[in-house]
Amino acid sequence: MNTPSRVAATLSLAVLLGGGGYWAGTNDLGRWLGLHVVEQALATPATSVIAPTGAIIYYRHPDGLPKFSATPTNADDGRPYVAVHASEEVNFADAAPKPSETMASKETTSDKGKLLYYRNPMGLPDTSKVPKKDSMGMDYIPVYEGEQSDASTVKVSLGKLQRTGVKTATAEMASISRKIQVPGTVTLDERLVSIISMRTDSFVDDVAGVTTGDHIRRGEKLFRFYSREIATAASEYAAGRSDAHGNGDSGSALRLRNLGVPQEIIDGIGNTRQVPPSVTYVAPRDGIVLERMATTGMMAKPGDVLFRIADISNVWVMADVPEYDLASVRNGAEVNVTVRSLPGKSFKGVVDLIYPEVDMQTRTTKVRIELPNPDGVLLSNMYADVEIEAGAPNPVVAVPNSAIVDTGDRQVVFIDKGDGKFEPKDVKLGVRGDDSTEIRQGVAAGDEVVVSANFLLDAESNLNSALSAMTEEAKP
Numbered sequence: 001m002n003t004p005s006r007v008a009a010t011l012s013l014a015v016l017l018g019g020g021g022y023w024a025g026t027n028d029l030g031r032w033l034g035l036h037v038v039e040q041a042l043a044t045p046a047t048s049v050i051a052p053t054g055a056i057i058y059y060r061h062p063d064g065l066p067k068f069s070a071t072p073t074n075a076d077d078g079r080p081y082v083a084v085h086a087s088e089e090v091n092f093a094d095a096a097p098k099p100s101e102t103m104a105s106k107e108t109t110s111d112k113g114k115l116l117y118y119r120n121p122m123g124l125p126d127t128s129k130v131p132k133k134d135s136m137g138m139d140y141i142p143v144y145e146g147e148q149s150d151a152s153t154v155k156v157s158l159g160k161l162q163r164t165g166v167k168t169a170t171a172e173m174a175s176i177s178r179k180i181q182v183p184g185t186v187t188l189d190e191r192l193v194s195i196i197s198m199r200t201d202s203f204v205d206d207v208a209g210v211t212t213g214d215h216i217r218r219g220e221k222l223f224r225f226y227s228r229e230i231a232t233a234a235s236e237y238a239a240g241r242s243d244a245h246g247n248g249d250s251g252s253a254l255r256l257r258n259l260g261v262p263q264e265i266i267d268g269i270g271n272t273r274q275v276p277p278s279v280t281y282v283a284p285r286d287g288i289v290l291e292r293m294a295t296t297g298m299m300a301k302p303g304d305v306l307f308r309i310a311d312i313s314n315v316w317v318m319a320d321v322p323e324y325d326l327a328s329v330r331n332g333a334e335v336n337v338t339v340r341s342l343p344g345k346s347f348k349g350v351v352d353l354i355y356p357e358v359d360m361q362t363r364t365t366k367v368r369i370e371l372p373n374p375d376g377v378l379l380s381n382m383y384a385d386v387e388i389e390a391g392a393p394n395p396v397v398a399v400p401n402s403a404i405v406d407t408g409d410r411q412v413v414f415i416d417k418g419d420g421k422f423e424p425k426d427v428k429l430g431v432r433g434d435d436s437t438e439i440r441q442g443v444a445a446g447d448e449v450v451v452s453a454n455f456l457l458d459a460e461s462n463l464n465s466a467l468s469a470m471t472e473e474a475k476p
Contacts, residue, residue, distance in 0.1 A: 053086070054087045056084065056086075057084050058132060059071070061082075062082050066134070066137065069081055115144055117142075118142055119141050119143055120134060154457050155422075166422075167450070167453070168416045170446060170449075171397055171443050173445050175391070175394065177389060177433055179389060180388040181387050182320055182322070182388070183383070184386040185382070185383060186380060189311070189314050189315055190316075192285070193290075193309070194308070196305070196309070197303055198225070198301070199258070201228070201299065201302065202225040204225050205297075210292065212290065214288070216288070218286050220282060223280075223294050223307075233252055234256060234261075236251075236255075238273045238275055262281070265279055283309060284309070287309045288312055290308045312380075313372070313373060313376070315380075317335075317368075318367070319384075319386040320364040320366065321366075323363045326365055327430070328431050329351060330390075331352070331354065332350055334348070334389045335386060337384050337387075338384065339385075347373075349370055349371035350369065352369060355368070396430060396431075397438065397444065398433075398436040399436060399439055400436055403449040403450060411428075412427070413427050413449050415447050415448065427441060428441040
C-alpha cells in the first residue's frame with residue numbers, strides 16, 4: 001500500500017471512532033457499561049465471604065494458639081482475642097444444616113439431663129462452662145446432671161475398659177489362711193521347773209553324785225541333811241503315835257509336812273516310831289539338773305537353793321511376731337518349728353499364749369508356742385524358725401488382695417454395677433491371707449469387685465469428687 005492510501009485509511013478509522021463515541025455519549029452508554037462492570041466486580045466477592053452469625057461462643061488467641069477464654073481478654077502483647085461465633089464453631093456448624101438433625105441433637109441433650117460443665121479430656125482438674133479444646137486440640141467432654149448423681153461413681157466406656165485392662169472377680173465365702181514366718185528361741189516350760197531349798201536351818205550330810213546337766217529320775221536321792229527342828233517334830237510325832245487320843249499324831253505330822261519333810265519319811269516314822277538321824281531328800285520329778293549348789297558339810301539357811309531341776313519333755317518356743325501380723329494369729333493355731341542346729345527335723349506345736357505387750361524397740365509381740373520334746377533334743381536357748389498357720393478357720397467374706405486399694409487413710413474396693421459403672425466402697429479389713437483378704441464390712445458375698453486397673457478407677461473417682469465439689473461451689 002502506498003502512502004496516500006495509508007493516510008486515507010487512517011482518516012477513515014478516526015472518523016468512525018469519533019462518530020461511535022459521539023453516539024455512545026449522546027445515548028449514556030458509557031455510564032451504563034461502567035456501572036454494570038462495577039456491580040459485577042462488587043457482587044463476586046460478596047458471594048464468596050460468609051459473615052459470622054449466632055452468639056459469641058468463646059474468644060480465641062489472635063495468632064491461633066491453643067488459648068481460649070470465655071470472656072473478652074487480651075493477649076500478652078495487648079492484642080484482643082478474636083470472637084468465635086456459633087456459625088464458626090465446628091460442633092455447632094455441623095449440626096446447623098439440617099433441622100431434623102438439630103431436633104435429634106436437642107432430644108439427646110434433654111435425655112442426658114442438664115449440661116453442667118465441660119471437663120478436661122485427659123482427666124486433669126480443669127473444667128469449663130463453655131466448649132473448648134485442650135493444648136493438643138482435643139475437645140473437652142460434656143458432663144450432664146444425670147451423670148453426676150453420685151460424684152464418686154466411675155463410668156467407663158466398653159472400649160476404654162478393654163484398653164485399660166479392667167478385670168473383676170466375685171467376692172465369696174472362704175477360709176483364709178497364710179503362713180507367718182518369724183524367728184524364735186527355745187525356752188524351758190516354767191511349770192516344769194522345780195527349786196529345792198530348805199525351810200529351816202539344816203546341815204547337809206551327804207550329796208549324791210549328780211551334777212549340773214545330769215538326767216535324774218523322780219525319787220532318786222539328792223542329799224541327806226540334819227535339822228534340829230525337824231528332829232524335835234519327828235520325836236513328838238513318834239511319841240504321839242501311842243497316844244490314845246491321837247492329838248499328838250495330827251499336830252506333829254502337820255508340822256513335819258510344813259518343814260518340807262517328804263510324806264514317805266513321815267509315814268516311816270509313824271510306822272517304826274523311830275526318829276532317823278538324818279533325812280534323805282529325793283528328786284520331786286524327772287528332769288535335768290540345771291543347778292547344783294548343795295555341798296557336803298554345808299549349813300543351809302531357809303530359802304537357800306540347793307538344786308534346780310527342769311523337766312524338758314515339754315518346752316516352749318518364744319516367737320517374735322510383728323505388730324501388723326498379730327490380727328492373723330490366734331490361740332491354738334498350728335505351728336511348724338525347725339531348729340537350725342537340727343537340719344532335716346521339724347517339730348509340730350500349737351500357739352499357747354499371745355503376750356499382751358508390744359516391745360517398744362522392735363514393735364513385736366512375744367507368742368508362746370508349746371512344743372512336745374519327748375527325745376529331749378530341743379535344748380534351752382536354741383534358735384528356731386517358726387512358721388505359724390494364721391488366718392480365719394471359719395468361712396468369711398473374702399476378696400482377692402489385688403481388689404483392695406489402700407490409701408493409708410482408708411481402704412477401698414470398687415464394685416462393678418454393670419454398664420461400665422463402678423462404685424467405690426469403703427471397707428473394713430480382717431485377716432489378710434496369701435491370696436485373699438477378709439472383708440468385715442462394705443462388701444457382700446456375690447458382689448463383683450475390680451481386681452485389675454482399680455488404681456485408675458480410684459484416680460477417676462477422686463477426680464469426679466473434686467469436680468463435683470467445684471460445681472457445688474460454683475452454684476449461686
